[in-house]
Each structure stands twice: as structure tokens, then as C-alpha cells.
Amino acid sequence: MPLFDDLAVSAVVFAIALAGMFVNRKNLVVLLMCIELMLLAVNTSFVAWSAWWGGLSGQVAVFFVLTVAAAEAAIGLALLVVVFRNKRSVDVDTIDTLKG
Amino acid sequence: MTAAHLLVEGVFGFFATVLVISALGVVVARNPVHAALFLILSFFNAAVLWVLLGAEFLGIVLVLVYVGAVMVLLLFVVMMLDIDLVVIRRGFVRHAPLAAVVALLLAFEIGYVFWARHLGLVSLAPPLRPGTLPNTRALGLRLYRDDLYPFEIAGFLLLVGVVAAIVLTLTHREGVRRQDPSAQVRVEPARRIRLVDPFPKGTPGKGGEGG
Amino acid sequence: MTFGGITLSPEDLRAVVRTVGAVVLTTVGVILSVAYLTYAERKVIGYMQARLGPNRVGRWGLLQPFADVFKLLSKEPVIPDAASRAVFVGAPLLVLTPALAAWAVIPFAPHTAIAPINAGLLYLLALTSLGVYGVILAGWASNSRYALLGAMRSAAQIVSYEIAMGFALVGVLMAAGTLDLGHLVARQAPNILHWYVIPLLPLFFVYFISAVAETNRAPFDVVEGESEIVAGFHVEYSGVMFAMFFLAEYANMILVSTLAATLFLGGWASPFAGLPWGLLAAPGFFWLALKVMILLFCFLWFRATFPRFRYDQIMRLGWKVFVPLTIVWISLEGVALWYRVGPWFAR
Numbered sequence: 281m282p283l284f285d286d287l288a289v290s291a292v293v294f295a296i297a298l299a300g301m302f303v304n305r306k307n308l309v310v311l312l313m314c315i316e317l318m319l320l321a322v323n324t325s326f327v328a329w330s331a332w333w334g335g336l337s338g339q340v341a342v343f344f345v346l347t348v349a350a351a352e353a354a355i356g357l358a359l360l361v362v363v364f365r366n367k368r369s370v371d372v373d374t375i376d377t378l379k380g
Numbered sequence: 381m382t383a384a385h386l387l388v389e390g391v392f393g394f395f396a397t398v399l400v401i402s403a404l405g406v407v408v409a410r411n412p413v414h415a416a417l418f419l420i421l422s423f424f425n426a427a428v429l430w431v432l433l434g435a436e437f438l439g440i441v442l443v444l445v446y447v448g449a450v451m452v453l454l455l456f457v458v459m460m461l462d463i464d465l466v467v468i469r470r471g472f473v474r475h476a477p478l479a480a481v482v483a484l485l486l487a488f489e490i491g492y493v494f495w496a497r498h499l500g501l502v503s504l505a506p507p508l509r510p511g512t513l514p515n516t517r518a519l520g521l522r523l524y525r526d527d528l529y530p531f532e533i534a535g536f537l538l539l540v541g542v543v544a545a546i547v548l549t550l551t552h553r554e555g556v557r558r559q560d561p562s563a564q565v566r567v568e569p570a571r572r573i574r575l576v577d578p579f580p581k582g583t584p585g586k587g588g589e590g591g
Numbered sequence: 592m593t594f595g596g597i598t599l600s601p602e603d604l605r606a607v608v609r610t611v612g613a614v615v616l617t618t619v620g621v622i623l624s625v626a627y628l629t630y631a632e633r634k635v636i637g638y639m640q641a642r643l644g645p646n647r648v649g650r651w652g653l654l655q656p657f658a659d660v661f662k663l664l665s666k667e668p669v670i671p672d673a674a675s676r677a678v679f680v681g682a683p684l685l686v687l688t689p690a691l692a693a694w695a696v697i698p699f700a701p702h703t704a705i706a707p708i709n710a711g712l713l714y715l716l717a718l719t720s721l722g723v724y725g726v727i728l729a730g731w732a733s734n735s736r737y738a739l740l741g742a743m744r745s746a747a748q749i750v751s752y753e754i755a756m757g758f759a760l761v762g763v764l765m766a767a768g769t770l771d772l773g774h775l776v777a778r779q780a781p782n783i784l785h786w787y788v789i790p791l792l793p794l795f796f797v798y799f800i801s802a803v804a805e806t807n808r809a810p811f812d813v814v815e816g817e818s819e820i821v822a823g824f825h826v827e828y829s830g831v832m833f834a835m836f837f838l839a840e841y842a843n844m845i846l847v848s849t850l851a852a853t854l855f856l857g858g859w860a861s862p863f864a865g866l867p868w869g870l871l872a873a874p875g876f877f878w879l880a881l882k883v884m885i886l887l888f889c890f891l892w893f894r895a896t897f898p899r900f901r902y903d904q905i906m907r908l909g910w911k912v913f914v915p916l917t918i919v920w921i922s923l924e925g926v927a928l929w930y931r932v933g934p935w936f937a938r
Contacts, residue, residue: 302475331433339519453750
């Protein structure tokens with residue numbers, strides 16, 4: 281049964297995305313991409329479980345995650361553009377105006 | 381082992397490997413555009429895995445929505461931004477060991493949960509019930525009949541996302557000349573051209589006598 | 592047959608051979624059609640402009656496309672120094688692959704598609720939305736101002752028109768109640784009144800005009816805009832790689848025309864179906880080809896007729912005209928579905 285294989289792939293991708301957030305912690309663009317990668321990993325495990333159970337609940341969950349992630353990506357990119365417009369940089373450390 | 385079975389295994393192995401490699405590529409790529417390209421590749425490979433798992437609707441939707449629209453937007457934005465690569469890469473090497481440790485730990489923990497004998501996941505017999513309906517139809521029935529309200533809410537969320545993105549990025553700059561096509565079309569000669577007689581009757585100079 | 596413990600039954604083998612044969616046949620067919628579409632374009636536009644068009648190579652210039660291909664293949668492919676090499680070389684492939692892969696689900700005749708999958712329309716929509724990557728990446732990798740400008744225009748234009756196009760397709764989906772292209776055509780097959788172009792005429796126009804915009808053809812060809820940005824995204828390409836862009840553009844034209852014919856004009860169904868006219872009323876590949884040719888002629892006609900749109904005009908047309916129009920029409924269609932109007936919405 282390929283369940284374990286799929287879950288393993290999903291776990292590895294999730295771990296890689298997490299590592300990516302650590303090493304690229306200054307770069308807003310890559311941080312966004314790492315979030316997308318994490319969502320992809322989670323979705324893959326949803327689909328794997330759904331196929332294993334032969335039910336559709338997992339796929340319905342993936343559908344909603346995709347919807348929310350698309351909205352998240354749109355707003356995230358808009359914020360990114362605004363940050364870059366104001367700071368001329370996508371370095372997370374420059375976004376510190378609220379830090380007293 | 382039949383040929384079809386082997387084909388599925390081979391396709392899975394290939395695309396899963398490429399998925400992991402391209403995920404690594406997203407993390408280590410020097411240039412954000414390359415990172416975005418690797419991300420697109422990983423979405424594509426994941427879509428193939430989903431199709432192999434029988435979720436063909438979601439696999440195609442992933443390509444359509446994510447690869448076809450969201451990532452185009454991301455690539456568009458990343459290309460437009462003039463990112464200073466040197467500043468942005470600072471701290472990469474310093475954080476790499478910590479990242480590797482955390483990632484390995486996480487992968488190990490997740491793997492342990494799946495693998496552990498006492499949780500019994502590995503030895504669990506699959507309760508696979510092959511669906512009688514085509515995937516697209518079954519999912520459609522679920523979404524439009526059983527989960528209609530969540531579906532509507534998700535749609536509303538997307539609308540909010542659209543409005544928010546526009547509000548965030550729309551700026552009204554001063555001094556930009558804009559066109560109003562309907563105004564251009566509505567123009568009449570009477571409002572644009574005023575015929576002026578430079579020499580009204582009775583004024584000297586008219587007629588060329590030279591006053 | 593056995594290969595190292597794997598058994599391959601004769602049925603498997605036959606299926607593999609049949610599929611590979613169909614793929615090769617379709618690909619060769621598409622490429623040949625592209626060759627003669629370029630010839631037709633030059634001839635048609637030539638006559639529209641009171642010229643003769645190509646008439647030197649072969650009789651009536653019929654071998655001209657091959658001369659063009661050999662010229663392009665024998666030219667040196669130049670890769671600019673400052674280009675991002677891997678992406679630069681990969682971009683033409685990324686344009687061409689979706690343009691060819693999309694043909695897998697097209698029903699050429701009753702029960703004749705390479706892969707009759709049940710989400711066929713979705714697959715097509717997904718693949719056609721991938722073509723934009725090759726264009727964006729070509730523009731970016733060239734490391735040239737003109738190319739980048741062309742790529743940016745292309746990205747914005749294709750993403751915008753995809754929305755109107757998608758809505759137009761939603762209208763067809765609602766009418767047909769299936770994503771399977773084979774079923775979709777079969778539902779239009781009884782007679783000409785069943786064609787979806789009749790109840791969905793505005794959506795047909797929106798789809799077709801969006802298709803012209805998606806393929807970056809005149810009058811929506813600001814992406815190439817030779818009078819302002821030289822040749823847009825492919826300004827730095829030459830030789831074989833340029834030929835691939837060229838091939839992809841024309842293959843996409845044929846693809847969107849085929850799709851329009853399949854979705855709105857009854858695909859392989861005969862316009863005389865239901866009438867006692869024997870062979871004329873029979874469905875077949877011939878009818879699909881004829882419809883596609885008529886639509887392709889419109890592409891060429893547009894190019895010879897309309898001046899190029901300005902960029903903001905294109906955006907306005909897409910967002911402020913097409914999107915609202917399709918939404919209104921889809922709502923009306925919903926009402927028609929509810930009351931089961933005509934032969935189209937009766938279930």
C-alpha cells in the first residue's frame with residue numbers, strides 16, 4: 281500500500297519547508313514560498329489518507345485548504361509589494377516600525 | 381508483479397524524488413526567481429502524485445489554480461522587485477546547521493508516528509472502498525450538497541482576499557494622466573473648436589485697404 | 592512476454608503501441624497543420640492586402656513552410672552572454688509542451704480521443720494556463736529590457752483573459768453538466784439546434800476573443816508589439832529555439848479553435864445531423880476540421896483588419912467588459928436551467 285510512501289514524501293517536504301524558513305528567515309519572498317510548500321505537504325498527506333480510506337473527506341479538506349491558501353497568497357503578495365514599495369527591500373528585519 | 385503495477389510504482393518514485401529535490405531547490409536557491417521555479421516544479425510533481433492517488437480533480441485543480449494563476453502572480457511580483465541578493469542571503473550559512481537539525485528531528489518524529497509498531501499504522505489493513513462515481517462528480521456532490529455552507533464561506537473568503545489585495549496595492553498617484561474613453565467618444569466639434577472671427581465687421585484692417 | 596519478472600500481456604502491449612501510435616500521429620498532424628497554417632496566413636493576408644503571398648517554392652508556393660523550417664533549423668541559435676542559460680534554453684520547451692500535450696483529450700470523432708478522461712475540460716484549462724510560463728521565463732532569462740517588458744505584458748494579459756475564458760467555459764459546463772469532452776460533444780450532436788453557440792452566443796464571442804488574446808495574436812499582440820518593443824519576449828531568440836516559439840503560437844491557435852469548435856459548435860457533429868442527407872449528416876473528423884478552419888480563418892482575418900489595441904484598452908476590455916458580461920450571462924443561464932428552456936437545458 282503506498283500510504284506510507286506518500287506520507288513519507290509529505291513529511292520530508294514539510295521538514296524541508298521548515299528548514300527553509302530557518303535559513304531564509306530574512307527573505308520575505310522565500311518565506312512565503314516555504315509556507316506554500318508546507319501547505320502542499322499537508323495537502324499531500326490529506327490526499328493520501330483520503331485515498332487510503334476510500335472516502336472523500338480528505339479531498340474536501342484539501343479543496344478548502346487550496347481556497348484559503350490562494351486567498352492567503354494573494355494578500356501575502358500584496359503585502360510584499362507594499363513592503364517593498366515603502367522599504368525598497370524584502371528583508372524581514374527592515375519591517376520594525378512597530379518596535380518602539 | 382504486473383506491468384501496470386510497476387508503472388505506477390515507477391511513476392511514483394520518479395515524481396516523488398523530483399518533488400523532494402525541487403523542494404530542496406526552493407530552500408537553497410540563490411535567486412528568488414529560481415526558488416519560485418522550483419516551487420512550481422514541486423507543485424507540478426505533487427499534482428502528479430495526487431492523480432496517482434485517485435484525486436484527479438484536485439490534481440488538475442492544483443495545476444490550474446496554483447501553477448496556472450497563483451505562481452504566475454508570484455513570479456510576476458518577484459521579477460518586478462529588484463531584490464538585493466547579498467543582503468537577503470546573510471545568515472544563510474549561520475542558520476543552516478540549526479535548520480538541518482530541526483528538519484531532521486521533525487521528519488524523524490513524523491516518521492516515528494507513522495512507523496511505530498504500537499500505533500499500528502503500518503500493519504493496518506487498508507479499508508479501501510473504491511468509489512463508484514467518477515472523482516470529479518463525487519467531489520462535486522460533496523461540495524455542493526453536503527458542504528454547501530463551508531463552500532459558500534470559502535467563496536466569500538476569496539472575495540475578501542481579492543478586495544484586500546486591491547485595497548493594499550492600489551495607489552492614487554498625483555499627476556498621472558488618465559484616459560476616459562467614453563469622454564473621448566462623446567466629444568463634439570462644438571465643444572472643441574470655437575470659430576473666431578479675428579476681424580469683426582466694422583473694425584479697421586478688414587478688407588485689406590490697409591487703413 | 593516477460594522482462595525480468597514483469598509480465599506484459601499482449602493486451603498491455605497492444606494498448607501501449609496504440610497509444611504511442613496515436614500520440615505520434617496527432618503530434619505530426621498538429622505540426623503539419625501548423626506548417627500549412629503559416630502558409631495560409633501569408634496567402635490569406637496577402638490576398639487581403641492585394642499581394643500574392645509566397646509563390647516561389649513549389650507549385651503556388653506550397654513548399655514554402657518547409658523552406659522556412661529548414662532555414663530556421665540551419666541558423667545558429669545564439670544565447671546572449673548575460674542570459675540565464677538553463678532558463679533561456681528551457682523556456683521554448685515550456686511553451687511548446689503544453690501546446691502539444693493538450694491534444695490528448697480532444698475528441699476528434701465519436702469515441703476517438705487519446706485519453707478520454709472525465710475531467711477533460713479542466714485538464715485543458717490547466718494546460719493552456721501553463722503556456723504563460725515559457726513566455727515569462729523567456730522574457731526574464733533573456734536579460735533584455737524589451738524581452739522583460741513583453742513578458743510582463745504577456746503575464747498580465749494572459750492572467751486577465753483567463754478569467755473571462757474560464758467563465759465562458761463555466762457556461763458550457765453548466766449547460767452540459769459534464770467535464771468530459773466526449774459527452775459534451777455528444778450532447779450537441781442530435782442536430783444544429785443543440786449546439787451551445789445558440790443559447791450561449793455572448794459566451795462564444797467572449798471565449799473566442801479571449802482565445803485570440805491568450806494566444807497573443809493581433810489585435811492583442813502587444814506582447815510582441817514590433818513597433819514598440821521589437822519582438823517582445825522572444826527578441827533574443829534565434830534558430831531552433833525561435834522556431835519552437837513560432838510552432839507553439841500556431842499550435843495554440845489551432846488548439847483554441849478546436850476547443851471553440853468542440854465546446855460551442857458541436858465538435859465532430861454534422862450541422863445537417865438529423866436530416867435525411869446520408870453522408871452529409873454523418874458525424875466525423877471532417878466536420879471538426881472544417882469548423883476549426885473557419886475559426887482559424889477568423890484569426891487571420893482579424894490580423895489583417897484590426898489595428899493593435901493599446902495595453903490599457905486590452906485590460907479594460909478584459910476586466911470591465913468581458914468579466915461582467917460573462918457573469919450576467921451565467922446568471923441568466925442559471926434561470927434558463929431552472930426552467931429547462933429549449934433543447935439545451937432540458938435534462
